[in-house]
Amino acid sequence: MSHKKMLETYPKDLGGIDVDKLADCIAACFECAQVCTACADACLSEDMVTDLTKCIRTNLDCADQCATTGRALSRHTGYDANLTRAFLEACAAACKACADECEQHAEMHEHCKVCAEACRRCEQACRDLLTSLG
Amino acid sequence: MSHKKMLETYPKDLGGIDVDKLADCIAACFECAQVCTACADACLSEDMVTDLTKCIRTNLDCADQCATTGRALSRHTGYDANLTRAFLEACAAACKACADECEQHAEMHEHCKVCAEACRRCEQACRDLLTSLG
Amino acid sequence: MSHKKMLETYPKDLGGIDVDKLADCIAACFECAQVCTACADACLSEDMVTDLTKCIRTNLDCADQCATTGRALSRHTGYDANLTRAFLEACAAACKACADECEQHAEMHEHCKVCAEACRRCEQACRDLLTSLG
């Protein structure tokens, strides 16, 4: 996995962050950004799209916040734990909202099931990293 | 300004949000995303780039969070005030961090001065909208 | 407009690019990114969303490409005209596709009318800048 290699090749100190939890969270954010983008589009192609408009919107918000958080976590220069915390809290909130919504459609739509799982993994990865930051 | 026209043409109710504060915050987010992207690049072209690495990093984080927040605020379907609050808090934090950093270079670098001002405007617009959400 | 101030404060040479056309194109890209994001969401809230799914998809693609192009045009360090051309061509194509689609709904939905106009402006700004690059 290239994101782990990139962490190993960073030329300075990573500032005492838990590197395994950081790596997991980066991977979860990029995965969730992709899955939410795809789920929004799959919902859009369902015959019952009218029932999925809130789901699409939450998918789009979650995709954007996960992308932003995954990028911010990929940067270590001038590390600021307070800012990292703010990104992780927004990301956990977006993932929770999207998982809550997708779970309501998970029995009927397999893409919502896969997406809810990716959102829960990312929410948990954000919370685990938050806890490790103290 | 097209973002105001877009707010006027939204086909459903905007959910009781303060439309003027919302419009100001959307504009501030997109402006700040552009200015921070440009400031990161201007810093990169300074002879003294070595002194500006933390500024560049903070610019990049702020550009990403402002873009995500500006997009989320441009969506109204299935409005969720809790999620809006989470985005606004992360964005205010990113703008504050970037303004604090850019202000330290504002006397020497005009781009940092312009950027610090855009960040402060966006931070304030986020806080004003947060307050109006109750 | 802060993007013009940022162009003025760039510390090195801008590489002979037409600065007015560049400034216009940056503004058009960021405007179009916002308007397309809002149009996708407004379409999603229309009762006839079923007829607007292709429009929503094209809006989302166009919003992403305009954001990427607007950011790339905001960077001048290590300027590479070939890369600038590639971004502008993709952006003009995305804007044309979105304008073509939105125009079909412009009489019925005001947000599609505003969006089609923003897409045409951005398409033209990209083409004007492409022409000036030679």
Next chain:
Amino acid sequence: MSHKKMLETYPKDLGGIDVDKLADCIAACFECAQVCTACADACLSEDMVTDLTKCIRTNLDCADQCATTGRALSRHTGYDANLTRAFLEACAAACKACADECEQHAEMHEHCKVCAEACRRCEQACRDLLTSLG
């Protein structure tokens, strides 16, 4: 890999696209977006950052275009092969430019070596998908 599951759960026809090449290209785009973001930041933390400013800029452009292309490829509603081609061409150009630049620093900086490899993989995945589109 969740992006493959998402392709399998898409509710309509994928429009005759080569699904394996599509899946490879989506994965390559998201990987390259992450690696380029991390490489820009690693370059920023090198003592010799002054020699890496063009590399950082190319990294940032490539990260943005890969993210946009990876998202567009994750959407299938209202599929338009011409637009897909435009995104893939811009992405291959951005990946080539970044790989060319990173390769010049690959012996000295391991992160540039890893990044050049991710860019070449993504460039190739874009070209393979382009070829399959006919």
